[in-house]
Every structure is written in C-alpha cells, then in structure tokens.
Amino acid sequence: MHIPDGYISPATAGIMYGAAAPFWFIAAKKVRNNLSGRTIPVIALFASFSFVLMMFNIPMPGGTTGHAVGGTLLAIVAGPWAAVIGISVVLAIQALFFGDGGVMAFGANSFNMAVILPLVGYNVYRAISGRSSATSARRLFAAAAGSWIAIVTAALLTGIELGIQPLLFHSADGTPLYCPYGPGIAIPSMAVGHMFIAGPAEAIVTSLVLAYLFKTGFVPAADQTQSGGAGRLHLLWAGLGLVALLTPIGLLASGTAWGEWEVTELKELGLGFVPDGINRLTGWWPAPLPDYGFPRMGAVVGYILSAIAGVGGVAVLLWGIGRTILLKGHRREA
Amino acid sequence: MKRKDALSQNIFSVTQGLESAITTEQYGRYNGLLQRLDPRVKLATFVVLTAAVSFTGNLAALAVMLVLVPLPGVLSGIKPGSLLKRIVLFVPVFTAVIAIPALFITQGDPLLSAGGHAVVTVQGARTAAFLVLRVTDSLSLGALLVLTTPWTKLLATFRWFRIPSLFVSILSMTYRYIFVLLHTVNNMFLARKSRTPGTLTAKENRKWLGHTLAATMVKSLHISEQVYSAMLSRGYRDDRLTAARFKLHYKDLLWLFFASAALALSVWTG
Numbered sequence: 001m002h003i004p005d006g007y008i009s010p011a012t013a014g015i016m017y018g019a020a021a022p023f024w025f026i027a028a029k030k031v032r033n034n035l036s037g038r039t040i041p042v043i044a045l046f047a048s049f050s051f052v053l054m055m056f057n058i059p060m061p062g063g064t065t066g067h068a069v070g071g072t073l074l075a076i077v078a079g080p081w082a083a084v085i086g087i088s089v090v091l092a093i094q095a096l097f098f099g100d101g102g103v104m105a106f107g108a109n110s111f112n113m114a115v116i117l118p119l120v121g122y123n124v125y126r127a128i129s130g131r132s133s134a135t136s137a138r139r140l141f142a143a144a145a146g147s148w149i150a151i152v153t154a155a156l157l158t159g160i161e162l163g164i165q166p167l168l169f170h171s172a173d174g175t176p177l178y179c180p181y182g183p184g185i186a187i188p189s190m191a192v193g194h195m196f197i198a199g200p201a202e203a204i205v206t207s208l209v210l211a212y213l214f215k216t217g218f219v220p221a222a223d224q225t226q227s228g229g230a231g232r233l234h235l236l237w238a239g240l241g242l243v244a245l246l247t248p249i250g251l252l253a254s255g256t257a258w259g260e261w262e263v264t265e266l267k268e269l270g271l272g273f274v275p276d277g278i279n280r281l282t283g284w285w286p287a288p289l290p291d292y293g294f295p296r297m298g299a300v301v302g303y304i305l306s307a308i309a310g311v312g313g314v315a316v317l318l319w320g321i322g323r324t325i326l327l328k329g330h331r332r333e334a
Numbered sequence: 335m336k337r338k339d340a341l342s343q344n345i346f347s348v349t350q351g352l353e354s355a356i357t358t359e360q361y362g363r364y365n366g367l368l369q370r371l372d373p374r375v376k377l378a379t380f381v382v383l384t385a386a387v388s389f390t391g392n393l394a395a396l397a398v399m400l401v402l403v404p405l406p407g408v409l410s411g412i413k414p415g416s417l418l419k420r421i422v423l424f425v426p427v428f429t430a431v432i433a434i435p436a437l438f439i440t441q442g443d444p445l446l447s448a449g450g451h452a453v454v455t456v457q458g459a460r461t462a463a464f465l466v467l468r469v470t471d472s473l474s475l476g477a478l479l480v481l482t483t484p485w486t487k488l489l490a491t492f493r494w495f496r497i498p499s500l501f502v503s504i505l506s507m508t509y510r511y512i513f514v515l516l517h518t519v520n521n522m523f524l525a526r527k528s529r530t531p532g533t534l535t536a537k538e539n540r541k542w543l544g545h546t547l548a549a550t551m552v553k554s555l556h557i558s559e560q561v562y563s564a565m566l567s568r569g570y571r572d573d574r575l576t577a578a579r580f581k582l583h584y585k586d587l588l589w590l591f592f593a594s595a596a597l598a599l600s601v602w603t604g
Contacts, residue, residue, distance in 0.1 A: 085501070
C-alpha cells in the first residue's frame with residue numbers, strides 16, 4: 001500500500017500532506033497533554049515494534065504469505081493518537097532508508113496508513129467490543145473486524161488517490177503523467193488484494209497478539225477508558241448511513257463498473273468474439289433490483305434504498321456469523 | 335528455501351533488514367564528495383530535486399537524471415553495485431511490471447500494430463516510461479542522501495528545519511530500537527529453529543508467530559519503561575539538543591548552484 005514517488009502528482013501529494021497535517025497536529029497535542037515524557041519512549045518502542053511486525057511474513061490459509069501493518073493493533077494497545085504518530089514515524093523511516101513509499105508521497109501514505117487506518121480500526125474495535133467483558137471472544141472478534149475494515153478502507157483510499165491521476169493529470173496528447181490506471185482498475189486491484197490477503201493477515205496478527213496480551217493480564221489503552229464504548233456503535237451506523245446516502249454519486253460516473261460489462265458492451269469494448277458460455281449465462285439470474293434501481297422510482301432514491309437493503313442484508317449475515325462464533329466460544333469455555 | 339518454512343523466511347528477512355541498515359551507516363563515515371557537503375544543503379537539494387522529478391513533464395530530462403544522479407554517489411566512494419542494488423532492486427522492478435499493462439490498454443496513436451489493431455500505443459509507452467523513470471530517479475536521490483549522511487546529522491538537520499522535537503525525538507528513538515528489537519526477534523527465531531525438528535504446519539506457524547510478536551510487544555513496553563527511567567535519571571527535558579554545528583563552505587554553494595541549475599532546466603524543458 002506504500003505509494004512510491006512518481007505514482008501521484010505533486011498537486012495530489014501536496015493536498016495529502018495538507019490532509020494529514022491537522023491529524024499530526026492533534027496527535028502531537030493530545031500526546032503532549034495526556035501524559036508526561038513517558039509517552040515518547042512508549043510511542044518510539046511501539047513504532048519500532050510496528051516496523052519489525054511489518055517484516056514478518058504471516059503464512060496465510062491457501063499457501064501464500066502476507067504482512068501486516070499493525071496500525072489497528074497499535075491503536076488498541078497504545079491509543080489511536082499515539083498510533084498516528086508511531087506509524088507516521090515508521091513510514092518516514094521506511095521511505096528514507098528502505099525506499100518503501102516515497103518522500104513526496106509521504107503525506108498520502110501517512111493519511112492512508114497512519115491516520116485513517118488506526119482511527120477506523122480503533123473505532124470499529126470500540127464499537128463492536130462495546131461493554132463486553134475484558135478478554136472475551138467478542139473483543140478478539142472486534143479487533144479482527146476492526147483490523148480488516150481499517151486496512152480495506154486504507155486500501156480503497158489508496159486506490160482512489162491512484163485512480164484519479166490519469167483523469168486529472170495528462171499531457172496534451174492524452175499521455176497519463178503519473179499512475180496510468182483509472183479508478184476502474186486502480187480501486188478494484190487495491191481493494192481485492194487487501195480484502196483477501198493483507199486484510200486477513202492484519203486481522204490474524206491483531207487478534208493473535210491481543211489474545212496473548214489478554215492472557216498475560218495486559219489492559220490495552222482502548223479498554224482503559226470504558227465510558228462511551230458501547231455508545232460508539234451509533235457512530236458506526238451513522239458512518240454506514242452516510243456512505244449509503246453518498247451512493248448516488250455513482251450516477252455521475254459514465255461507463256460500466258470494471259468487469260461488469262454486458263454482452264453488447266463487451267462487443268463495444270472491441271471484443272470481436274463473445275464466448276458461447278457468457279452468451280448463454282446472460283439473463284439466467286433475474287436480479288430482484290436490476291441495476292440497483294426500484295421500478296417507478298427516481299434513480300437517486302433507488303440507489304439509496306438499494307444501499308440500505310444491501311447494508312441491512314450484510315449486517316444480518318455478519319450478526320449471524322458472529323453469534324455462532326460467540327456461542328461456540330462460550331461452549332468451549334464451559 | 336522451502337516456501338512454507340515461515341521460520342526460515344522470517345529469519346532471512348529480519349537479517350536482510352539488519353544488513354541493509356548496517357551498510358547504510360558505513361558509507362556515511364567515508365570522506366567522499368557528498369559526505370563532505372553540509373547536511374542541510376543535501377537535504378534541501380534532495381527535496382528540491384525530488385520535487386523537480388515529480389513536476390517535470392519531459393521524458394528526456396528524467397532519462398538524463400537517471401544517468402547523472404548516481405555519478406556523485408560513485409564519486410563519494412559508494413560501490414556502484416550496492417548503489418544499483420539499492421536503487422533498482424524491488425521498487426523499480428515492481429513498477430516496471432505494474433507499467434506493462436499500460437503499454438497495451440492506454441488509448442492513443444499506434445506505435446506497434448498487429449492485424450490492423452494498435453497493440454502498443456505511443457501514449458502507453460510514454461506513460462510507462464514516465465512511471466518507471468520517476469520512481470527510479472526519486473529512489474536514486476533518496477539513496478544518495480541516506481547513504482552519505484550519518485543518521486545523527488540527518489536528525490540534527492530535521493531540527494534545524496524546525497520539525498517539532500516530539501517527532502524528531504521519537505524518530506531517533508524508533509530507529510535506534512528497531513535494531514534492538516530486530517536482534518531480539520532474530521534470537522527468538524534462531525532459538526525456535528534450533529528446537530524444531532521437521533516443519534510446522536501453517537496453523538502452528540501462525541500461532542507461534544502471533545505469540546512471538548506479542549512477547550516482543552510486551553518486551554518493547556518493558557524497554558520503554560527502562561528508557562524512560564534512564565531519561566529521567568539524565569535530567570531529560572523535552573528539547574532535543576544536538577552537538578552538530580553546521581557551517582557552509584564554497585563546495586556547498588557550488589552544489590546548491592548545480593541543483594538549482596538542474597531544477598531550472600527541468601522547469602524550462604517543461
């Protein structure tokens with residue numbers, strides 16, 4: 001997810017520095033106010049730890065290996081603002097010494113991995129773990145879910161930052177000057193890799209390390225301030241609601257989602273031959289809400305209702321899976 | 335090395351990280367061309383030239399920089415092999431692989447055609463070249479700065495440029511303790527390897543790696559407490575003092591002149 005120099009334009013790089021700066025400012029202020037000089041070595045050592053963690057190859061189910069960022073883990077254990085500074089410092093060292101991520105792109109990398117990732121991961125953890133007892137299976141599930149959602153969100157942001165480059169920055173003859181791939185390619189390729197490899201790696205590492213820490217009686221920073229933990233679930237719902245309301249933005253985009261072409265569109269794209277199999281499969285699945293629209297309703301309302309229906313469906317499914325896992329955990333403990 | 339042997343893989347990557355950092359420190363102590371320059375001038379020119387690489391829309395300028403940038407490095411006593419390994423390995427190779435599809439899918443005028451269809455477009459070739467050259471040029475500049483400037487001087491320079499002391503203190507401490515933790519983890523891996531006949535399953539490996547990481551995290555917390563006591567006992571104040579005193583020489587001004595000329599050239603050529 002580290003963007004090297006050359007992939008984004010100086011203008012984007014500047015804006016991303018601007019986006020990360022207020023968070024650095026708040027983090028520095030919070031860290032200075034909350035604790036004494038003790039914070040400096042704590043953040044430094046955790047940042048070193050996070051650097052070491054990124055070098056670990058985690059064996060994944062399926063034979064591949066992935067590496068974790070540790071942003072959510074750091075946010076849960078040391079607090080979200082300490083994580084913002086810690087991961088930023090790690091990114092600076094990686095950019096300077098290992099060429100991993102650019103210096104111009106440092107603002108963008110920090111915003112994605114050192115700001116959004118720990119803040120999202122921490123808040124999802126707090127929201128899901130609620131008032132559950134410390135060391136409960138629900139907390140481990142919350143940590144895994146938080147890590148996965150956080151890394152996928154950061155990857156999506158990276159995909160958007162890369163994807164807008166060819167649309168905004170090209171020469172007179174149409175040559176893209178920076179990342180050559182538009183949002184149709186950049187966003188899915190960033191998201192898929194992180195949903196299936198880096199995301200699970202992050203979730204596994206966070207929950208394994210937390211499980212060990214719980215066993216040793218260690219109380220993470222996220223659990224030291226109990227007030228407001230459960231109340232944060234509404235924030236999560238508010239965020240989802242906002243995303244649902246924003247879905248009609250898709251109407252502004254022209255063309256079809258990458259990889260979701262219909263047969264006629266495949267021909268327009270220059271594919272002279274459409275395999276028989278695709279032809280036969282066209283139309284076999286009568287979608288209940290074709291193209292996310294409700295009949296006889298405005299496109300905008302249709303989009304929003306479809307989003308709400310989708311979020312509701314996924315929430316019910318996840319609630320069911322979570323409940324099954326919890327019941328299994330309780331049975332094992334009994 | 336067996337692919338599934340996560341232990342060996344981790345020992346390998348941890349040791350490689352250590353070695354790469356150690357070679358970095360060695361070059362900083364040489365008495366070469368770039369090492370003799372004022373670190374403030376080096377940092378400023380590095381930022382200016384990286385910005386120039388990012389701003390220019392001229393492929394020829396990027397290609398010229400590709401050849402010119404490593405030269406002062408070689409004149410500063412850095413082995414061309416290790417400079418090349420540092421610059422070309424991984425990121426540009428990875429970028430080149432990423433850039434390949436752009437050759438074929440970018441819309442534009444045909445460069446290579448087959449059967450009446452444009453296979454590779456001029457625009458596709460140019461955008462791929464832009465990406466690879468920009469990435470490689472930026473990496474070369476970064477490599478030169480880091481290889482020829484000792485870490486302590488670089489930190490002092492950050493303070494001179496008014497980067498807040500909180501960040502600089504954490505940065506210096508983080509860098510220092512990365513090595514301590516890497517050594518600790520390396521020893522843990524070797525100890526485990528010496529006690530493991532045969533190979534572990536992926537699940538066993540994951541569990542063990544999780545425990546190793548957690549133990550390292552607990553250790554890092556303990557170390558941070560010791561460091562804090564040590565800081566207190568030495569009368570730490572939240573202000574980073576540095577022994578480095580900087581003075582500009584004519585060489586520095588000459589270097590600044592060359593860097594500004596390069597920037598002007600890149601702006602002038604578009």
